[in-house]
Amino acid sequence: MLHKRNPQLNAHGELIHLLSIEGLPRDVVTHILDTAGTFLSVNDREVKKVPLLRGKSVFNLFFENSTRTRTTFEIAAKRLSADVINLDIAKSSASKGESLLDTIANLSAMHADMFVVRHSESGAPYLIAQHCAPHVHVVNAGDGRHAHPTQGLLDMYTIRHFKKDFTQLSVAIVGDIVHSRVARSDIHALTTLGVPDIRAVGPKTLVPGDLKGMGVRVCHDMAEGIRGADVVIMLRLQNERMSGAMLPSAGEFFKNYGLTDDKLALAKPDAIVMHPGPINRGVEIDSAVADGAHSVILPQVTFGIAVRMAVMSIIAGNEA
Amino acid sequence: MKILIKNGRVVDPASGRDEVADLAIAAGRIVAIGPVSADFHANRVIDAAGCVVAPGLVDLAARLREPGHEHEGMLESELNAAAAGGVTSLVCPPDTDPALDEPGLVDMLKFRARKLSLCRLFPLGALTRGLAGEVLTEMAELTESGCVGFGQAEVPIQDTLVLQRALQYAATFGYTVWLRPQDGWLGKGVAASGAVATRLGLSGVPVIAETIALQTILELVRATGARVHLCRLSSAAGVALLRAAKAEGLPVTADVSINSLHLTDVDIGFFNPAMRLTPPLRQGGDRDALRAALADGTIDALVSDHNPVDEDAKTLPFGEAEPGATGLELLLSLALKWGADAGLALPATLARVTSEPVRVLGDALGSLASSAGRLVTGGVADVCVFDPAQTWLVTPKALASQGKHTPFAFEATGTALPGRVRATLVAGTVAYEAAAATPG
Numbered sequence: 001m002l003h004k005r006n007p008q009l010n011a012h013g014e015l016i017h018l019l020s021i022e023g024l025p026r027d028v029v030t031h032i033l034d035t036a037g038t039f040l041s042v043n044d045r046e047v048k049k050v051p052l053l054r055g056k057s058v059f060n061l062f063f064e065n066s067t068r069t070r071t072t073f074e075i076a077a078k079r080l081s082a083d084v085i086n087l088d089i090a091k092s093s094a095s096k097g098e099s100l101l102d103t104i105a106n107l108s109a110m111h112a113d114m115f116v117v118r119h120s121e122s123g124a125p126y127l128i129a130q131h132c133a134p135h136v137h138v139v140n141a142g143d144g145r146h147a148h149p150t151q152g153l154l155d156m157y158t159i160r161h162f163k164k165d166f167t168q169l170s171v172a173i174v175g176d177i178v179h180s181r182v183a184r185s186d187i188h189a190l191t192t193l194g195v196p197d198i199r200a201v202g203p204k205t206l207v208p209g210d211l212k213g214m215g216v217r218v219c220h221d222m223a224e225g226i227r228g229a230d231v232v233i234m235l236r237l238q239n240e241r242m243s244g245a246m247l248p249s250a251g252e253f254f255k256n257y258g259l260t261d262d263k264l265a266l267a268k269p270d271a272i273v274m275h276p277g278p279i280n281r282g283v284e285i286d287s288a289v290a291d292g293a294h295s296v297i298l299p300q301v302t303f304g305i306a307v308r309m310a311v312m313s314i315i316a317g318n319e320a
Numbered sequence: 321m322k323i324l325i326k327n328g329r330v331v332d333p334a335s336g337r338d339e340v341a342d343l344a345i346a347a348g349r350i351v352a353i354g355p356v357s358a359d360f361h362a363n364r365v366i367d368a369a370g371c372v373v374a375p376g377l378v379d380l381a382a383r384l385r386e387p388g389h390e391h392e393g394m395l396e397s398e399l400n401a402a403a404a405g406g407v408t409s410l411v412c413p414p415d416t417d418p419a420l421d422e423p424g425l426v427d428m429l430k431f432r433a434r435k436l437s438l439c440r441l442f443p444l445g446a447l448t449r450g451l452a453g454e455v456l457t458e459m460a461e462l463t464e465s466g467c468v469g470f471g472q473a474e475v476p477i478q479d480t481l482v483l484q485r486a487l488q489y490a491a492t493f494g495y496t497v498w499l500r501p502q503d504g505w506l507g508k509g510v511a512a513s514g515a516v517a518t519r520l521g522l523s524g525v526p527v528i529a530e531t532i533a534l535q536t537i538l539e540l541v542r543a544t545g546a547r548v549h550l551c552r553l554s555s556a557a558g559v560a561l562l563r564a565a566k567a568e569g570l571p572v573t574a575d576v577s578i579n580s581l582h583l584t585d586v587d588i589g590f591f592n593p594a595m596r597l598t599p600p601l602r603q604g605g606d607r608d609a610l611r612a613a614l615a616d617g618t619i620d621a622l623v624s625d626h627n628p629v630d631e632d633a634k635t636l637p638f639g640e641a642e643p644g645a646t647g648l649e650l651l652l653s654l655a656l657k658w659g660a661d662a663g664l665a666l667p668a669t670l671a672r673v674t675s676e677p678v679r680v681l682g683d684a685l686g687s688l689a690s691s692a693g694r695l696v697t698g699g700v701a702d703v704c705v706f707d708p709a710q711t712w713l714v715t716p717k718a719l720a721s722q723g724k725h726t727p728f729a730f731e732a733t734g735t736a737l738p739g740r741v742r743a744t745l746v747a748g749t750v751a752y753e754a755a756a757a758t759p760g
Contacts, residue, residue, distance in 0.1 A: 100636065121347075122521040122591070122638065122639060126590050127636070132633070143521075144637075184519070184521060210513070210515065213518060
């Protein structure tokens, strides 16, 4: 079968949408991180604005609830001087009566320049990118289990900030990997940037063996997974996974895989601890760790705004 | 009406006949193959020089979406699609709305199809009422109405006791039960488990969804003696179980779809909803095993798995898109493509879409069993005349089916398909005739 070009790149290999980190050339990823670095200082100014998206309309289109991610995108767009319109369409497009593409067509008629999309179905932003007008850009703010590329990029920014070089690192990702778009985006980004040792840690229900195909080492034992790691990324355990056939209870998960100071002692002495938030204290991470010296959870949030500014300004500057 | 098909290459897979000859048709039957007596005065002569004259194709799995889903396919458009594809007999599964669980529904469907006289229609009756997996249907009544077997379409019976009784009951009267082996609990995903589904974050259907169901079915076949046709196998492991079951002598047959025969999960690409199919597309090793099994006869028949889906139901995120693709007009070409790839002679290739599916149907076809899917003097004149040398580009808009979605659209594949139907005859009547041949 014939395969079409990666839909997030134009014919010159420039980023026109951000749909997934998978398939992005390393220099595109590095360029985003470098650009984010230049925006960090904007956030420290008294007037926290640059005019790069002045006159542009950014629609935050959230088919799935998320206050935090939506807010960081809103702040990022506003700091780029864009007009921001937030639409919380908590129900899926199908049950709402209007089809996803009808919604997109209507908003396009309102002269949207960029859609920031969160959707519960993997691949939904691809459908939107394929059907919107050529001048409209799409940023994936999380689709199903598939990808959360801005989270992946801000995680890379954070790792680079604290560890400088990717090529010697051991990174452990712990928790519900199989249902996690964050884990997938992190794994693609880490492999793209040359991290030699990525471990996926958790029970077999949440970390199945076939994840190996993504270039990770699968560990079902927490001690083995975390030993000697430079970076420990804890994932949020969704409420619906905490009891049922995936896991018997949140308590038992914490006992085996929750990050405590004792377990963290197995990692490198200068290891950093990351979490995409919002954290479940006492489920995947102990408060002492979340608030401790190794935690970089709050810097992640700060960097996230700069990274989203970088993504939006870069794609807005490239033509289809 | 007397028709003479002249100078074609007459290929009859069942007898092995493969020679240039004339075919004379009168009163719906083939009256001569080869020398045609001088006093046969045809009303119509079809010049088949350079073409293959084959039995009409027999498709064991085509949905017509009627009754219940008329916006997605209508009997007339879909039977026209069958005729355009050279298909002269097709078996439709019972998952219409309402399900084919009452003789009246089957009577009506058969009656409407007969009036159109485009293609013979052989419905499968629902094995359980409303396909709910609880109460058996009146199988004897449904058989009298024309059902050729009983199945559950895409709705597996979860209760093993009900399945056992359904097979016992069907075995009592010699009815064939058609089951697609898929465990109802493990089969809830939207793509085959594997590297692609993992990467794309799509929920997976593991191979064991097929093999667990197969093991259950095969054990029940051993216990009940029921004859079972296994619909649309998708995996190498499933093929291995089928091969062992046949070696053991169990009364089972099986088919595979054109999609599983030619595609893999890699073709999903960037969430292409045209690749949302049931069974889901699996990996290259599975496809290779299916192709080999069809070639060596372990799998008996190739089916179109025709399932017209309308535009609104397909332009959705992959997991929400309705599974299915149009297929009736592609069956012949994709059979020829597979046969050429496998290095099979034309009669052997055509057998998988003509005489072999008829053998699967067996006595359920009644008097047709001896001549459908074959070209025999005195037999029914269901004929497909096609040009094997002509290639064509699949253009969804130009298809007769109301279902325009196909993984094989030229726009997506960049590949032309071999073989173009020139004329289709059902019971000696021209059901389809191509407009002046235009090279593709």
